[in-house]
Amino acid sequence: MRTPSRWASARHPLIYEINTWPWLADLRATAGTSVDLSSVPEQYWDTIADAGFDAVWLMGVWERSPGGAAIALQDPDLVETFQAVLPDWSPDDVVGSAYCIRDYVVDAHLGGRDGLAVARSELAARGLALLLDFVPNHVAPDHPWTATHPEYFVMDGAVPAKGKDPYFPAWADVVQLNAFSATLRDAMAQTLCDIAGQCDGVRCDMAMLTINEVFARTWGDRVGAAPDQEYWPTIIGAVRATHPGFGFIAEAYWDTEHALQEQGFDFCYDKKLYDRLMDGDAAGVRAHLSSDPAYQERLVRFAENHDEPRLAAIADPARQRAVAVATLTQTGARLVHHGQLEGRKIHVPVFLGRGPREEIDDDLASFYRSLLMMLHDSSFRSGQWTLCDAVPPLLAWCWEGERRWSVVVNLSDGPAAGRVSAPWGEWGIELGAWGWQFSNVRPDRPSDALPWAP
Known part of the structure; x- marks a missing residue:
């Protein structure tokens, strides 16, 4: 019997993203023996569960393309990056992009489908959901469909066109799926139904690229008129007909987040908040957090992920902590890399x-241990979030559930002071550069306020 996951009940889930290939390589080096998804030592799953996460996103489990790896090794800029990141690298370390998918089968190197099933069972036993990747826009050039179903692709003469978005040159290692093709949509729905039997949700790469308007703008007359139905309601509806609780997260940009929420996504990336936090734009952050709370509850907040720079590489220790607090105490889903x-x-x-x-x-x-321990309080999972009155660079919000929590952050490199107004009170506060403060109080004991900073 599968234990109900915290993911299913959390309005504001906490997600842990793992780059699966390097993570398992790390575990093998530590253990000095072979490790795949079927044999991850229990202590690692325990550590993730004990930290309070609701879901684990195993990024990059699908079979990668040898052809895509060969293309990467011919790119001088990528090779220079490999050398800078991993000075003792060899061509064997280049396994191909996690988003150049040869087939939606779990790579044998990681333990195959059976190995993934063991990992999912270990997570479920600890109340955690499993999330995987889905790429709607493209596949690897050696994906079986390129030989068996050319009608699934945007064609460039007699061969599939390279994958692209409307703003940048085409990607060299992938070929473009035709989001307007009814037969392609059926095939993708079938693929996702198979994926849904192996996990609890998917993070959909560049999900906005298959929106009818965006896809038509990208490909023009080459793909004909847009269908009456959007891509995602078709796909999501087909999957949820057989897997009603299956989760969908969209990687989304260009102000398409609300449209994707309307089309069925549970959560969408919040790159705008990330950019404003990285810029130290306290007024911009406040303006962003002033938007409709129902919209914000369906955003994914993050301070880093596999596409962004490491936070520790671009921010000093004090700023790292302020950004982490501002990110992980928001409404919506919260992602840790x-x-x-x-x-x-x-x-x-x-x-x-x-x-x-x-x-x-x-x-x-x-x-981080202290911060995550504080976030164990159910108020941060199922409580009510409210933006509080404060003058930038001070930013403040509060949570009300079993306890009342207020969070105040100074998003600047100098001291700041001012008044903060929450629904249950008002107070003055002074914080140093990149400072923060939490206070919590039980609703039945309003005089029991407890300031705290980890």
């Missing part, structure tokens, strides 16, 4: 199956 909690600084490209060994930042790790 593997290595973020230990202060890793090296961004590992998705082409590499191995990453460098890095020393743990013990002070930062202690901070």
Whole structure:
């Protein structure tokens, strides 16, 4: 009997993203023996569960393309990156992009479908959901469909066109699926139904590229008129007909987040909040957090992920902590990237199956342990979030559930002071550069306020 996951009941879930190939390589190096998804030592699953996460996103489990790896090795810029990240790298370390998918089968190197099933069972036993990738826009040039179903693709003469978005040159290692093709939509729905039998949800890569308007703008007359029905309601509806609780997360940009929520996604990336936090734009952050709370509840907040620089590489320790607090105490889903909690600084490209060994930042790790322990309070999972009145660079919000929590952050490199107004009170506050403060109080004991900063 599968234990009900915290993911299913959390309005504001906490997600842990793992770059699966390098993570397992790390575990093998530590253990000195073979490790795949079927044999991950229990202590690693325990650590993730004990930290309070609701779901684990195993990024990059699908079979990668040898052809795509060969293309990567011919790219001088990528090779230079591999050398910088992993000085002792060899061509064997270049396993191909996690998003250049040869087939939606779990790679044998990672333990195959059976190995993934064991990992899912271990997570479920601890109340955690399993999330995987889905790429709607393209596949690898050696995907079986390129030989058996050319009608699924946008064609460039007699061959499939290279995958692209409307703003940048085409990607060299992938070929473009035709989102307007009814037969392609049927095939993708069938593929996703098979995926849905192996996990609890998917993170959909560049989900906005298959919106009718975006796809038509990208490909013009080459794909004809847009169908009456959008891509995602068709796909999501087909999957949820047989897997009603299956989750969908959209990687989304260009102000398409609301449209994708309307088309059926549970959560969409919030890149705008990330950019404003990285810029130290306190007024912009406040304006962004002033939008409709129902919309914000369906956003994914993050301080780093596999596409963004490591937070520890671009921010000093005080700023890292302020950004982490501002991100992980928001409404909506919250995403933590593997290595973020230990202060890793090296961004590992998705082409590499191995990453460098890095020393743990013990002070930062202690901070994150304290922060995550505080987030164990159910108020941050199922409570009500409200933006509080404060003048930038001070930002404040509060949560009300079993306890009342207020969070105040100084999003600047100098001291700041001002008044903060929450629904249950008002107070003055002074914070140093990149400072923060939590207060919590039980609703039945309003005089029992407890300021706290990890």
